[in-house]
Amino acid sequence: MISVFIYGLDQFLVGDLSISLGKDLAKVYEVDEDEINFVAPNTMVFHKRAEQTSWRVIVEVNVPKKLEVLQDQAQKVIVHHIKQIAIHVEILFKYFLMDHHFLEINEEYPLYLEEKDDIEIETEYPEDLQEGEGEDEIYTGDIFEGLK
Numbered sequence: 294m295i296s297v298f299i300y301g302l303d304q305f306l307v308g309d310l311s312i313s314l315g316k317d318l319a320k321v322y323e324v325d326e327d328e329i330n331f332v333a334p335n336t337m338v339f340h341k342r343a344e345q346t347s348w349r350v351i352v353e354v355n356v357p358k359k360l361e362v363l364q365d366q367a368q369k370v371i372v373h374h375i376k377q378i379a380i381h382v383e384i385l386f387k388y389f390l391m392d393h394h395f396l397e398i399n400e401e402y403p404l405y406l407e408e409k410d411d412i413e414i415e416t417e418y419p420e421d422l423q424e425g426e427g428e429d430e431i432y433t434g435d436i437f438e439g440l441k
Contacts, residue, residue, distance in 0.1 A: 294396060295322060295329045295360075298353040299375075301338030301346050306378055307331055314374040321366045322356070327404060350379040358388040 295318065299307045311331040319326040338345040352371055364386055375382045398404065 294394065295324065295357075296332060296355040297329065297371075298332045298334065298355070300334060300336045300351040300353070301348075302333070302350050302375075302379060303347065304333040304335065306347075307333035310374060310378070314371065317370045317374070318367060321363055321370055322360050347379050349381040349383065350375055352382065352384045353387060354384065355387045355389060357394070358390050361386075361388050 297314070297318070299310070302310075308331075315326055315329045315331065318329050322328075338349050338351060340349070352375065354367065354371070356367075367386075368384055371384055372382050
């Protein structure tokens with residue numbers, strides 16, 4: 294398994310990026326696309342108190358040690374994709390021995406959820422109700438009236 298952590302980029306952008314970058318990294322590493330996961334922590338990058346999100350993106354790639362020989366190719370692919378949505382890219386490759394990797398798969402469920410598995414919940418609102426009316430009406434009276 295290869296895990297790609299992307300810091301300083303909007304989570305939804307990482308979701309979109311996981312499709313194209315995941316496909317290209319799978320080719321570089323010669324693995325199935327199911328072997329690559331993306332993690333988009335809710336993070337921001339700072340430098341001297343100035344927020345750098347989408348300006349400077351930090352990518353951490355956790356990859357088996359045996360694939361280290363493909364680092365230059367992987368770096369080029371990552372930079373190619375991220376430079377289309379960010380200004381600066383920093384990449385840190387972390388290598389691990391497969392002896393230190395564990396994955397427990399519950400065979401009763403698919404390995405991954407897919408977009409088709411998403412459930413869209415529709416909420417109905419009365420047509421004649423305007424914003425600020427009904428239950429979400431804002432109280433404009435004097436809340437301290439009885440305490441005077």
